[in-house]
Amino acid sequence: MSTPLTALSIRGLAKRFGTKIAVDGISLDVPAGSFFGIVGPNGAGKTTTLSMATGLLRPDFGTAVVHGVDVWAQPLEAKKLMGILPDGVRLFDRLSGEQLVTYAGLLRGMDRAVVAARVGELLAALDLGQDAGTLVVDYSAGMTKKIALASALIHAPKVLVLDEPFESVDPVSAANIRDILERYVATGGTVIVSSHVMDLVQRMCDHVAVIAGGRILAAGTVDQVRAGASLEERFVQLVGGRSQTEGLEWLRTF
C-alpha cells in the first residue's frame, strides 16, 4: 500500500460533525521529497483532513500512515516524524517567542543545548530576532504565524504539515519562509501545505490535490492537474460555483 517512498499515505479518511459530513472518504499519497499543495474552497475539509492525518482529530473511518508508521496506532512514533502547523488554534501566548519555541523543542524531548542553538537560528531566519523576548500575545498575526512555524520546525521533522502557513504573513517573510521550505524539500524533506492562494501553490508546489465538499476532485503533479490551463482556471472549473456575472446591473448605474 504505502512504499517507503510515500511520506504520507491516507486511506478512506472520513469525518462527520453532527449531520454534516466534513470529509467524505479521502485517499491520498504524498510522495517523499515532494512539495505537496492541498487547495480547496472554504469549508472543503482541508483542515479536517490534515488534522486527522496528523493525529489531532480522530477520524470516523480510514487510516493515515507517515513513513510506514500508522498515525492512529502508534501516535507517539508518528508524531516524531511530523512537524505540524495547525490552523486556527491558539498558542501558549503568555510565553515570549523564544520561550515558546524552546518549549516546543523540550516537549519533544530534545537536548537543551541543541534546542537553544536551533531557536536562535530559526528566529533569525524568520525575522523574529528583534522580538524574541516579546510575549507572543503581543505579536501581530503574521508574527504569530511565523513563531508557530518555528515551533513546528524545531525538531527537524521528516514531514512538514502546514495549514495555511502564509495567511497574514508579509511578502518578505513569505519569501523567506518559501526559501526555507524549498531548501528543506531539496534535501529530501516533504512539505504538505494547504492554501487557497492558487498562484502561490502553482509556483511553489510540485504536486497538488484539489478538495471540495470533503472529496478529492483531482490529484497529481501540478502539471497533470492543471492540464495546460492555469491552476486557478482549472480549480474554478473543477469546483464550480462561479456565480453568473449577469445581474447586479444596478451596480453600474451609479
Add this chain to the structure above:
Amino acid sequence: MVAHLLRLKLTLLRNGLRRSPWQLVGLAFGGLYALGIVGMCLVLLVLLRQEDPGLAQTVVVLGGSVALLGWGIVPVVASAVDMTLDPARFTTSAVPMPQLLAGLALGGLIGLPGLATLLVALGTVVTWSRSVLPAVGALTGALLGVLTCVVFSRVVTTATASLASSRRFKDVSGIAFLVPLVLLGPITAGIFQGTAGSGVFLSGLADRISWTPLGAAWSLGGDLERGQAGAAGLKLLIAVATLAGLSWCWKLLLERALVTPPYAGSSRRKGGRLGLFALLPGTPAGAITARALTYWFRDPRYSGSLVVIPLLPVVLAFQGSQTNDYGVLMITGPLTAFLLAWSISGDVSYDNTAFALHLAAGVRGVHDRLGRALACLAFALPTVLVLAIVPFFITGDWAWGPSILGISVGVLLTGLGLSSVVSARYTIAVPLPGDSPFKKPPGNVGQTLAVQFGGMGVLLVLVLPEAGLVLAQVLTGDLLFGWINLAVGPVLGAALFIVGVRVGGRWLDARGPELLAQVTVNR
C-alpha cells in the same frame, strides 16, 4: 433605527441562548441571583414607604449614587462591559449619530444589570407614592437616573477604550478588582459599624450628594414629598443637565473613537531570557512545569487565584474577631490546600486550543500531568505549610498543629492527584485565554457544575481518613490521633498523587484528540 438596534440586541441575545440550552441555564442562574438582589431592594423600598421621609430620602439618594458610580467603575476594572452592540461595528453602516446613541443607550438596558437597575429604580416610585406629585417626581428621577447610569458607563468605557485594550491594563485591573471583591464582607461590615451610630452624618451626606450630578435625579421624589418644590426644580435641572452633558461627551468620544481605533502598542524585546525554562530540567515534564509556573504568574486567570490566597486568612481572622473565637483560623491550611489543588482541575480548559501543541508534539500523558501538578505543588506546598502553621501562633492551641498539618498536606496532594485525573477527561467552562477572569465563560455551564461538584464529592471521600483522624481527636482529645494524621496525610496523599498522575496520564494518552475537540468548541 432605534427600534432596529434594539431588535438586533434582542436577536443577538436570543441566538446566543439558542446555541446551547445550557446557556439558558446559566442565564437562569444569573437571573435568580439578580432577582434575589432586586427583590431585596424592592422590599426595602416598599417598606421605606412607611418610614420617615428623611430616612427614605437618605437611603434612596445614597443607594442611587452608589449604583451610578458602580455603572461607571465596574465595567472598566472588570473589563466585562457587554460589547454585543460594540459601536465600532457600526462604523461602516452610517447610522445617524443621534439614533445610534439612543439605540445603544436603550440597548444597554437589555440585559441583567440594566433590567435590575431599572426595576429597583422604579421601586422608588412606590417609596414616594404617598401622593401624586412625589410619585411623578420619583418616576421622572428614576428614568433620568437609569439613563444616566447607562450613558455614564458608556462614557467611561469609551474614554478608557484605548487604555483598556492594552493587555497590561486588562491583566492588572482584573486582578486588582479581586481584592475588594474578596474583602467585601469585612469592608461592608466595617462600613456598617462605622456608620451605624452616625445617621446624622449619612443624612447630611445624602443631602449634599443630592445637589451633585450623582444624586440629583434620585432626590426628586423625596424633595417633593417634603414640600421643597424649588429645590426639586433645581435638582431636576441638574439631573437633566447631567444626562445631557454626559450624552454630549459620549457623542464626542464616540465620534472620535469611530475614526481612531484603539491602539494597543507594546515595546519590542530582544531575547536571551528563557526564565524558568533555563532553570528547570530540560525534559518534557520539566518544560511543562516551567510553562505552567510562568502562566501562574503571567496569566491573570491563574494569578487571580494567587491573589485570593493571602486574603483568605484576613477574611477568616475578621470572622474570628467578630465572634472572638479564632479557632476558625485553623481551617486556613486545609482550605488553601483545597483551593490551590482544585485550581488545576480545569488546566486543559485554560489552555484552550493551545493544548494542540502538546498533542502535536506527542507528549506522553504522564509527563503532561506530572508537569502541571508539580508546577502547582512547587508554590502550593510552602504556602499551605505556612498558612497551616501561622494560625497557631495566634490561637496558641498547638495541640491541633500536627493534625491540621497532616490534613492540609493530605488535601493538597490528594487534590492535585484528583485534579490531574479530572482535567485529563473533562473540560469545564473557563474564561478564554486573554479574557478577564471575570468574563462570563462561554460553554457548557451544566457540565462545569457537574464536574466541579462531582470532583469535590470524590475529593471529600478520598480525604476521609484524614478527616476521620481529626474527628477522632475532637471526640477523644487524644493528641496521638494528631500525630498519626501528620504521618497519614503526606503518605496517603503522596500515594494518591502518584495514582492520579498515572491514571490521568493514561486517560490523556487515550483521549487526547477528543479533549482537544472539546476545548475547540469554546474558542
